[in-house]
Amino acid sequence: MSEIKINEREIVVPGEIIATGLDYLPAGFVFREGDNLISSRLGLVSINGRFIKVVPLTGDYIPKRGDLIIGKVVDIGINGWRIDMGWSCEANLSLKDATSEFIEKGSDLTKYFDYGDYIMAEIYNVIGSKLIDLTMKGPGLRKLGPGRVIHVNSAKVPRVIGKQGSMISMIKDATGCRISVGQNGTVWISGTEPEKELTAIKAIEKIEAESHIQGLTDRVKEFLEKNK
Amino acid sequence: MAYDKRFDGRKFDELRPIEAKVGVVKNATGSASFRIGKTWAYAAVYGPREMYPKFKQDPEKGILRCNYNMLAFSGSGDRVRPGTSRRSKEISMVTEKALLPVLDLSAFPGAVIDVFIELIQTDSGTRCAGICAAAMALADAGIPMKDIVSSIAVGVIDGKIAVDVNKEEEDYEDGMADIATAMTTRNGKVTLLQIDGFAKKDELKKALEAAHKACEKIKVIQIKALKDKYKVNAK
Numbered sequence: 001m002s003e004i005k006i007n008e009r010e011i012v013v014p015g016e017i018i019a020t021g022l023d024y025l026p027a028g029f030v031f032r033e034g035d036n037l038i039s040s041r042l043g044l045v046s047i048n049g050r051f052i053k054v055v056p057l058t059g060d061y062i063p064k065r066g067d068l069i070i071g072k073v074v075d076i077g078i079n080g081w082r083i084d085m086g087w088s089c090e091a092n093l094s095l096k097d098a099t100s101e102f103i104e105k106g107s108d109l110t111k112y113f114d115y116g117d118y119i120m121a122e123i124y125n126v127i128g129s130k131l132i133d134l135t136m137k138g139p140g141l142r143k144l145g146p147g148r149v150i151h152v153n154s155a156k157v158p159r160v161i162g163k164q165g166s167m168i169s170m171i172k173d174a175t176g177c178r179i180s181v182g183q184n185g186t187v188w189i190s191g192t193e194p195e196k197e198l199t200a201i202k203a204i205e206k207i208e209a210e211s212h213i214q215g216l217t218d219r220v221k222e223f224l225e226k227n228k
Numbered sequence: 229m230a231y232d233k234r235f236d237g238r239k240f241d242e243l244r245p246i247e248a249k250v251g252v253v254k255n256a257t258g259s260a261s262f263r264i265g266k267t268w269a270y271a272a273v274y275g276p277r278e279m280y281p282k283f284k285q286d287p288e289k290g291i292l293r294c295n296y297n298m299l300a301f302s303g304s305g306d307r308v309r310p311g312t313s314r315r316s317k318e319i320s321m322v323t324e325k326a327l328l329p330v331l332d333l334s335a336f337p338g339a340v341i342d343v344f345i346e347l348i349q350t351d352s353g354t355r356c357a358g359i360c361a362a363a364m365a366l367a368d369a370g371i372p373m374k375d376i377v378s379s380i381a382v383g384v385i386d387g388k389i390a391v392d393v394n395k396e397e398e399d400y401e402d403g404m405a406d407i408a409t410a411m412t413t414r415n416g417k418v419t420l421l422q423i424d425g426f427a428k429k430d431e432l433k434k435a436l437e438a439a440h441k442a443c444e445k446i447k448v449i450q451i452k453a454l455k456d457k458y459k460v461n462a463k
Contacts, residue, residue, distance in 0.1 A: 013376060
Protein backbone atom coordinates (compact mmCIF):
# COMPACT_ATOMS: atom_id res chain seq x y z
CA MET A 1 0.00 0.00 0.00
CA SER A 2 2.00 2.94 -1.22
CA GLU A 3 0.77 6.44 -0.90
CA ILE A 4 2.19 9.89 -1.50
CA LYS A 5 1.38 12.17 1.42
CA ILE A 6 2.89 15.38 0.11
CA ASN A 7 2.39 16.43 -3.49
CA GLU A 8 5.04 17.55 -5.92
CA ARG A 9 6.43 21.09 -5.59
CA GLU A 10 5.19 21.46 -2.02
CA ILE A 11 7.52 22.59 0.74
CA VAL A 12 8.73 19.97 3.21
CA VAL A 13 10.77 20.35 6.38
CA PRO A 14 13.27 17.85 7.85
CA GLY A 15 11.53 14.85 9.39
CA GLU A 16 8.33 15.20 7.38
CA ILE A 17 6.93 11.99 5.88
CA ILE A 18 6.63 12.39 2.10
CA ALA A 19 5.37 8.94 1.17
CA THR A 20 4.68 5.54 2.68
CA GLY A 21 5.17 2.09 1.26
CA LEU A 22 7.91 0.27 -0.57
CA ASP A 23 6.88 1.25 -4.12
CA TYR A 24 8.76 4.52 -3.93
CA LEU A 25 12.50 4.91 -3.66
CA PRO A 26 14.48 7.62 -1.88
CA ALA A 27 16.74 9.89 -3.95
CA GLY A 28 18.48 13.15 -2.99
CA PHE A 29 17.94 14.30 0.62
CA VAL A 30 15.26 11.68 1.29
CA PHE A 31 15.83 8.67 3.50
CA ARG A 32 13.86 5.59 4.40
CA GLU A 33 12.79 4.70 7.92
CA GLY A 34 10.75 1.50 8.00
CA ASP A 35 7.91 2.06 5.56
CA ASN A 36 8.21 5.82 5.41
CA LEU A 37 10.16 8.07 3.09
CA ILE A 38 11.29 11.10 5.04
CA SER A 39 12.83 14.39 3.98
CA SER A 40 16.12 15.46 5.55
CA ARG A 41 16.21 19.03 4.22
CA LEU A 42 13.99 22.06 3.87
CA GLY A 43 12.99 22.06 0.22
CA LEU A 44 10.52 21.25 -2.52
CA VAL A 45 9.34 17.72 -3.24
CA SER A 46 10.17 16.37 -6.68
CA ILE A 47 8.73 13.06 -7.86
CA ASN A 48 10.21 11.35 -10.88
CA GLY A 49 8.59 7.98 -11.56
CA ARG A 50 9.36 5.88 -8.50
CA PHE A 51 12.04 8.21 -7.21
CA ILE A 52 11.28 10.88 -4.66
CA LYS A 53 13.77 13.61 -3.93
CA VAL A 54 13.88 16.97 -2.22
CA VAL A 55 15.29 20.02 -4.00
CA PRO A 56 16.76 22.10 -1.17
CA LEU A 57 15.68 25.73 -0.78
CA THR A 58 18.45 26.63 1.66
CA GLY A 59 21.94 25.62 2.58
CA ASP A 60 25.49 25.88 1.37
CA TYR A 61 26.78 24.73 -1.99
CA ILE A 62 27.91 21.10 -2.11
CA PRO A 63 30.75 20.56 -4.61
CA LYS A 64 30.03 18.18 -7.48
CA ARG A 65 32.32 16.95 -10.19
CA GLY A 66 31.91 18.88 -13.43
CA ASP A 67 30.52 22.04 -11.85
CA LEU A 68 31.78 25.41 -13.02
CA ILE A 69 32.49 27.59 -10.01
CA ILE A 70 33.77 31.05 -9.25
CA GLY A 71 36.33 31.11 -6.46
CA LYS A 72 38.77 33.45 -4.81
CA VAL A 73 42.49 32.83 -4.48
CA VAL A 74 43.26 32.71 -0.76
CA ASP A 75 46.65 31.01 -0.65
CA ILE A 76 49.57 30.18 -2.88
CA GLY A 77 51.67 27.12 -2.17
CA ILE A 78 54.61 25.40 -3.81
CA ASN A 79 52.53 23.46 -6.28
CA GLY A 80 49.46 25.56 -6.81
CA TRP A 81 46.75 27.79 -5.46
CA ARG A 82 44.11 27.37 -2.77
CA ILE A 83 40.69 28.55 -3.83
CA ASP A 84 37.84 29.55 -1.53
CA MET A 85 34.48 28.77 -3.09
CA GLY A 86 32.15 29.01 -0.13
CA TRP A 87 32.45 25.39 0.96
CA SER A 88 33.75 24.36 4.37
CA CYS A 89 37.15 23.45 2.93
CA GLU A 90 39.22 25.13 0.26
CA ALA A 91 39.74 23.68 -3.20
CA ASN A 92 43.09 22.98 -4.78
CA LEU A 93 44.21 24.28 -8.16
CA SER A 94 47.47 22.63 -9.07
CA LEU A 95 50.09 24.07 -11.42
CA LYS A 96 49.51 21.61 -14.22
CA ASP A 97 45.77 22.30 -14.28
CA ALA A 98 46.07 26.07 -14.04
CA THR A 99 47.61 27.04 -17.31
CA SER A 100 48.92 25.55 -20.51
CA GLU A 101 52.03 27.72 -20.29
CA PHE A 102 55.29 26.25 -19.09
CA ILE A 103 55.94 27.49 -15.56
CA GLU A 104 59.61 27.48 -14.68
CA LYS A 105 60.70 26.10 -11.34
CA GLY A 106 60.78 28.75 -8.65
CA SER A 107 58.92 31.37 -10.68
CA ASP A 108 56.55 33.86 -9.08
CA LEU A 109 53.08 32.35 -9.12
CA THR A 110 51.34 35.67 -8.42
CA LYS A 111 52.02 36.50 -12.09
CA TYR A 112 49.25 34.08 -13.00
CA PHE A 113 46.79 34.38 -10.13
CA ASP A 114 47.38 36.76 -7.27
CA TYR A 115 45.84 36.73 -3.79
CA GLY A 116 42.25 37.95 -3.95
CA ASP A 117 41.81 37.25 -7.65
CA TYR A 118 38.54 35.68 -8.72
CA ILE A 119 38.72 32.82 -11.16
CA MET A 120 36.23 30.68 -13.01
CA ALA A 121 37.22 27.03 -12.77
CA GLU A 122 35.80 23.56 -13.17
CA ILE A 123 35.72 20.93 -10.46
CA TYR A 124 37.27 17.81 -11.92
CA ASN A 125 37.61 15.66 -8.86
CA VAL A 126 35.98 15.42 -5.43
CA ILE A 127 37.30 12.95 -2.89
CA GLY A 128 35.04 12.50 0.09
CA SER A 129 33.96 16.18 0.11
CA LYS A 130 37.29 17.10 1.68
CA LEU A 131 39.72 17.14 -1.23
CA ILE A 132 38.54 19.11 -4.22
CA ASP A 133 40.62 19.56 -7.36
CA LEU A 134 39.98 22.33 -9.85
CA THR A 135 41.05 22.80 -13.42
CA MET A 136 41.30 25.88 -15.61
CA LYS A 137 41.47 23.92 -18.84
CA GLY A 138 38.21 24.28 -20.67
CA PRO A 139 36.14 26.77 -22.64
CA GLY A 140 35.33 29.96 -20.75
CA LEU A 141 37.52 29.17 -17.76
CA ARG A 142 39.59 32.23 -16.97
CA LYS A 143 40.70 34.79 -14.47
CA LEU A 144 37.91 37.32 -13.93
CA GLY A 145 38.80 40.96 -14.42
CA PRO A 146 37.52 44.03 -12.58
CA GLY A 147 33.85 43.86 -11.68
CA ARG A 148 31.44 43.25 -8.86
CA VAL A 149 31.06 39.96 -7.03
CA ILE A 150 27.82 38.99 -5.28
CA HIS A 151 26.72 35.78 -3.66
CA VAL A 152 23.38 34.08 -4.16
CA ASN A 153 22.13 30.87 -2.62
CA SER A 154 23.54 27.99 -4.67
CA ALA A 155 20.12 26.34 -4.74
CA LYS A 156 18.88 29.33 -6.77
CA VAL A 157 21.62 29.21 -9.42
CA PRO A 158 19.53 27.20 -11.94
CA ARG A 159 16.83 29.87 -11.70
CA VAL A 160 19.32 32.72 -12.11
CA ILE A 161 20.61 31.08 -15.28
CA GLY A 162 17.17 30.01 -16.52
CA LYS A 163 16.28 27.46 -19.15
CA GLN A 164 19.21 27.32 -21.60
CA GLY A 165 20.49 30.56 -20.13
CA SER A 166 17.31 32.50 -20.96
CA MET A 167 17.16 34.45 -17.70
CA ILE A 168 20.79 35.47 -17.57
CA SER A 169 20.90 36.49 -21.23
CA MET A 170 17.80 38.63 -20.65
CA ILE A 171 19.66 40.50 -17.90
CA LYS A 172 22.77 40.72 -20.05
CA ASP A 173 20.80 42.19 -22.96
CA ALA A 174 18.92 44.66 -20.79
CA THR A 175 21.93 45.99 -18.87
CA GLY A 176 24.79 45.39 -21.29
CA CYS A 177 26.84 43.82 -18.48
CA ARG A 178 29.07 40.80 -18.74
CA ILE A 179 27.87 38.28 -16.15
CA SER A 180 29.35 34.97 -15.07
CA VAL A 181 27.50 32.66 -12.70
CA GLY A 182 29.27 29.93 -10.75
CA GLN A 183 27.41 26.84 -9.59
CA ASN A 184 28.54 27.70 -6.07
CA GLY A 185 26.39 30.83 -6.15
CA THR A 186 29.08 33.42 -6.75
CA VAL A 187 28.15 35.86 -9.51
CA TRP A 188 30.60 38.18 -11.25
CA ILE A 189 29.22 41.28 -12.96
CA SER A 190 31.15 43.75 -15.06
CA GLY A 191 29.52 46.60 -16.95
CA THR A 192 30.35 49.88 -18.59
CA GLU A 193 28.30 51.98 -16.15
CA PRO A 194 27.88 51.44 -12.40
CA GLU A 195 24.11 52.06 -12.60
CA LYS A 196 23.73 49.23 -15.08
CA GLU A 197 25.71 46.95 -12.81
CA LEU A 198 23.45 47.82 -9.87
CA THR A 199 20.34 47.10 -11.93
CA ALA A 200 21.76 43.68 -12.81
CA ILE A 201 22.51 43.01 -9.13
CA LYS A 202 18.98 44.01 -8.14
CA ALA A 203 17.49 41.77 -10.81
CA ILE A 204 19.53 38.82 -9.57
CA GLU A 205 18.52 39.51 -5.98
CA LYS A 206 14.88 39.59 -7.10
CA ILE A 207 15.29 36.21 -8.76
CA GLU A 208 16.84 34.80 -5.61
CA ALA A 209 14.00 36.04 -3.40
CA GLU A 210 11.13 34.97 -5.65
CA SER A 211 12.53 31.95 -7.46
CA HIS A 212 9.99 29.45 -6.14
CA ILE A 213 6.96 31.45 -7.31
CA GLN A 214 5.57 30.95 -10.78
CA GLY A 215 5.74 33.64 -13.44
CA LEU A 216 9.25 34.72 -12.48
CA THR A 217 10.49 35.51 -15.99
CA ASP A 218 7.68 37.98 -16.63
CA ARG A 219 8.28 39.79 -13.37
CA VAL A 220 12.01 40.10 -14.01
CA LYS A 221 11.32 41.34 -17.54
CA GLU A 222 8.96 43.97 -16.16
CA PHE A 223 11.55 44.98 -13.54
CA LEU A 224 14.29 45.36 -16.15
CA GLU A 225 12.11 47.46 -18.44
CA LYS A 226 11.14 49.73 -15.57
CA ASN A 227 14.77 50.29 -14.60
CA LYS A 228 16.19 50.84 -18.07
CA MET B 229 -1.84 24.83 50.34
CA ALA B 230 -2.60 22.71 47.34
CA TYR B 231 -1.76 24.00 43.92
CA ASP B 232 -5.18 23.92 42.26
CA LYS B 233 -5.02 26.97 40.08
CA ARG B 234 -1.96 28.16 38.20
CA PHE B 235 -0.60 31.60 39.00
CA ASP B 236 -1.29 33.00 35.54
CA GLY B 237 -4.65 31.23 35.22
CA ARG B 238 -3.60 28.76 32.54
CA LYS B 239 -4.86 25.19 32.38
CA PHE B 240 -2.34 22.61 33.60
CA ASP B 241 -1.63 21.38 30.08
CA GLU B 242 -1.76 24.79 28.44
CA LEU B 243 1.30 26.38 26.89
CA ARG B 244 2.14 30.06 27.00
CA PRO B 245 1.54 31.87 23.68
CA ILE B 246 4.22 30.90 21.16
CA GLU B 247 5.60 32.91 18.29
CA ALA B 248 8.23 31.49 15.94
CA LYS B 249 10.00 33.12 13.04
CA VAL B 250 12.68 31.94 10.65
CA GLY B 251 15.31 33.99 8.83
CA VAL B 252 15.69 36.76 11.41
CA VAL B 253 19.46 37.19 11.07
CA LYS B 254 20.31 37.99 7.46
CA ASN B 255 24.08 37.39 7.69
CA ALA B 256 23.76 33.92 9.20
CA THR B 257 23.46 30.73 7.16
CA GLY B 258 20.28 29.98 9.07
CA SER B 259 18.46 31.70 11.91
CA ALA B 260 15.27 31.63 13.93
CA SER B 261 13.56 33.26 16.87
CA PHE B 262 11.30 31.47 19.30
CA ARG B 263 9.16 33.24 21.86
CA ILE B 264 7.16 31.39 24.49
CA GLY B 265 5.41 33.71 26.92
CA LYS B 266 8.02 36.14 28.12
CA THR B 267 10.97 33.91 27.21
CA TRP B 268 12.50 34.96 23.93
CA ALA B 269 15.38 33.17 22.22
CA TYR B 270 17.26 33.93 19.02
CA ALA B 271 19.41 31.31 17.32
CA ALA B 272 21.84 31.81 14.44
CA VAL B 273 23.73 29.08 12.62
CA TYR B 274 27.02 29.75 10.83
CA GLY B 275 28.75 27.19 8.70
CA PRO B 276 29.60 24.46 7.95
CA ARG B 277 32.99 26.15 7.91
CA GLU B 278 36.49 24.91 8.52
CA MET B 279 37.28 24.11 12.14
CA TYR B 280 40.19 25.96 13.75
CA PRO B 281 42.35 25.13 15.72
CA LYS B 282 43.04 22.30 13.34
CA PHE B 283 43.65 19.62 15.96
CA LYS B 284 39.99 19.87 16.94
CA GLN B 285 38.87 18.80 13.47
CA ASP B 286 37.23 15.43 13.04
CA PRO B 287 38.25 13.90 9.69
CA GLU B 288 35.16 11.69 9.61
CA LYS B 289 32.33 14.09 10.34
CA GLY B 290 31.48 17.65 11.23
CA ILE B 291 31.33 19.07 14.71
CA LEU B 292 28.43 20.92 16.30
CA ARG B 293 29.36 23.80 18.58
CA CYS B 294 26.59 25.49 20.55
CA ASN B 295 26.85 28.67 22.52
CA TYR B 296 24.10 29.64 24.95
CA ASN B 297 24.11 33.19 26.24
CA MET B 298 21.76 35.25 28.35
CA LEU B 299 21.98 38.96 27.66
CA ALA B 300 22.79 41.27 30.55
CA PHE B 301 19.33 42.84 30.66
CA SER B 302 17.37 39.65 30.00
CA GLY B 303 16.51 38.64 33.57
CA SER B 304 13.85 40.00 35.87
CA GLY B 305 15.80 43.01 37.11
CA ASP B 306 19.20 41.78 38.18
CA ARG B 307 21.96 42.25 35.67
CA VAL B 308 23.20 38.93 34.27
CA ARG B 309 26.98 38.99 34.24
CA PRO B 310 28.07 38.77 30.60
CA GLY B 311 30.33 36.05 29.29
CA THR B 312 30.46 32.35 29.96
CA SER B 313 29.50 31.01 33.33
CA ARG B 314 29.30 27.54 34.81
CA ARG B 315 25.58 27.55 34.04
CA SER B 316 25.80 28.72 30.43
CA LYS B 317 28.60 26.23 29.72
CA GLU B 318 26.40 23.40 30.97
CA ILE B 319 23.40 24.53 28.96
CA SER B 320 25.52 24.89 25.82
CA MET B 321 26.62 21.30 26.34
CA VAL B 322 23.14 19.86 26.88
CA THR B 323 21.83 21.82 23.88
CA GLU B 324 24.55 20.29 21.74
CA LYS B 325 23.64 16.81 22.97
CA ALA B 326 19.93 17.45 22.48
CA LEU B 327 20.45 18.40 18.83
CA LEU B 328 23.21 16.02 17.75
CA PRO B 329 21.10 12.80 17.53
CA VAL B 330 18.99 14.25 14.70
CA LEU B 331 21.84 15.79 12.71
CA ASP B 332 23.73 14.03 9.95
CA LEU B 333 27.14 15.68 9.81
CA SER B 334 28.94 12.98 7.83
CA ALA B 335 28.98 15.24 4.76
CA PHE B 336 31.12 17.86 6.51
CA PRO B 337 34.44 16.31 7.55
CA GLY B 338 36.83 18.74 9.19
CA ALA B 339 34.11 21.36 9.49
CA VAL B 340 32.27 22.98 12.34
CA ILE B 341 28.71 24.23 12.59
CA ASP B 342 28.36 27.08 15.02
CA VAL B 343 25.04 27.67 16.75
CA PHE B 344 24.70 30.86 18.75
CA ILE B 345 21.69 31.07 21.05
CA GLU B 346 21.01 34.47 22.56
CA LEU B 347 18.24 35.07 25.08
CA ILE B 348 17.01 38.62 25.00
CA GLN B 349 14.30 38.09 27.61
CA THR B 350 13.94 35.27 30.10
CA ASP B 351 11.07 33.90 32.15
CA SER B 352 12.00 30.24 32.74
CA GLY B 353 12.38 27.51 30.13
CA THR B 354 15.28 29.26 28.46
CA ARG B 355 17.16 26.13 27.45
CA CYS B 356 13.98 24.71 25.95
CA ALA B 357 13.27 27.89 23.98
CA GLY B 358 16.91 27.88 22.88
CA ILE B 359 16.71 24.30 21.61
CA CYS B 360 13.46 25.01 19.72
CA ALA B 361 15.03 28.05 18.06
CA ALA B 362 18.28 26.21 17.29
CA ALA B 363 16.43 23.29 15.67
CA MET B 364 14.60 25.69 13.35
CA ALA B 365 17.79 27.61 12.58
CA LEU B 366 19.62 24.38 11.69
CA ALA B 367 16.81 23.37 9.33
CA ASP B 368 16.94 26.86 7.81
CA ALA B 369 20.70 26.49 7.35
CA GLY B 370 20.12 23.35 5.28
CA ILE B 371 21.92 20.90 7.54
CA PRO B 372 20.62 17.35 6.89
CA MET B 373 18.37 16.37 9.80
CA LYS B 374 16.32 13.30 10.64
CA ASP B 375 13.68 15.25 12.51
CA ILE B 376 13.03 18.57 14.18
CA VAL B 377 13.63 18.69 17.92
CA SER B 378 10.99 20.30 20.12
CA SER B 379 11.54 21.09 23.73
CA ILE B 380 9.49 22.01 26.79
CA ALA B 381 9.88 22.24 30.56
CA VAL B 382 7.30 20.44 32.69
CA GLY B 383 6.90 21.11 36.39
CA VAL B 384 5.64 18.87 39.17
CA ILE B 385 4.07 21.20 41.73
CA ASP B 386 2.33 19.64 44.75
CA GLY B 387 1.82 16.43 42.77
CA LYS B 388 0.26 18.32 39.87
CA ILE B 389 1.80 18.22 36.39
CA ALA B 390 2.11 21.75 35.02
CA VAL B 391 3.30 22.10 31.44
CA ASP B 392 5.55 25.02 30.50
CA VAL B 393 6.36 26.52 33.90
CA ASN B 394 7.13 30.19 34.24
CA LYS B 395 9.43 31.91 36.71
CA GLU B 396 6.69 32.38 39.32
CA GLU B 397 5.96 28.66 39.36
CA GLU B 398 9.63 27.77 39.34
CA ASP B 399 10.03 29.75 42.57
CA TYR B 400 7.03 27.98 44.20
CA GLU B 401 7.60 28.22 47.93
CA ASP B 402 6.92 24.56 48.87
CA GLY B 403 9.36 23.31 46.28
CA MET B 404 8.74 21.80 42.87
CA ALA B 405 10.44 19.61 40.29
CA ASP B 406 11.41 21.33 37.06
CA ILE B 407 11.81 18.77 34.26
CA ALA B 408 13.38 20.07 31.07
CA THR B 409 12.77 17.77 28.12
CA ALA B 410 13.53 17.75 24.42
CA MET B 411 12.26 15.15 22.00
CA THR B 412 11.76 14.19 18.40
CA THR B 413 8.04 13.78 18.15
CA ARG B 414 7.89 11.50 15.08
CA ASN B 415 9.18 8.52 17.06
CA GLY B 416 9.08 10.01 20.55
CA LYS B 417 12.79 9.75 21.29
CA VAL B 418 13.96 11.84 24.21
CA THR B 419 17.13 13.83 23.58
CA LEU B 420 17.18 15.94 26.74
CA LEU B 421 15.98 15.09 30.23
CA GLN B 422 17.04 17.12 33.22
CA ILE B 423 15.33 17.26 36.60
CA ASP B 424 15.77 20.03 39.09
CA GLY B 425 14.08 18.98 42.35
CA PHE B 426 12.39 15.75 43.32
CA ALA B 427 9.64 13.84 41.51
CA LYS B 428 8.12 10.43 42.12
CA LYS B 429 8.42 7.73 39.48
CA ASP B 430 4.79 7.92 38.34
CA GLU B 431 4.92 11.72 38.39
CA LEU B 432 7.91 11.63 36.07
CA LYS B 433 6.10 9.24 33.74
CA LYS B 434 3.06 11.51 33.63
CA ALA B 435 5.29 14.54 33.13
CA LEU B 436 6.99 12.92 30.13
CA GLU B 437 3.64 12.07 28.58
CA ALA B 438 2.51 15.66 29.04
CA ALA B 439 5.79 16.89 27.57
CA HIS B 440 5.31 14.69 24.50
CA LYS B 441 1.87 16.17 23.88
CA ALA B 442 3.21 19.70 24.34
CA CYS B 443 6.17 19.03 22.01
CA GLU B 444 3.75 17.90 19.30
CA LYS B 445 1.99 21.24 19.58
CA ILE B 446 5.30 23.10 19.44
CA LYS B 447 6.47 21.14 16.42
CA VAL B 448 3.42 22.24 14.45
CA ILE B 449 4.36 25.85 15.16
CA GLN B 450 8.02 25.24 14.24
CA ILE B 451 7.08 23.63 10.92
CA LYS B 452 4.65 26.43 10.13
CA ALA B 453 7.35 29.02 10.76
CA LEU B 454 9.79 27.22 8.46
CA LYS B 455 7.25 26.98 5.66
CA ASP B 456 6.03 30.55 6.16
CA LYS B 457 9.44 31.95 5.29
CA TYR B 458 8.76 30.97 1.68
CA LYS B 459 5.14 32.06 1.67
CA VAL B 460 5.89 35.60 2.85
CA ASN B 461 8.13 36.13 -0.17
CA ALA B 462 5.19 35.46 -2.46
CA LYS B 463 3.61 38.82 -1.73
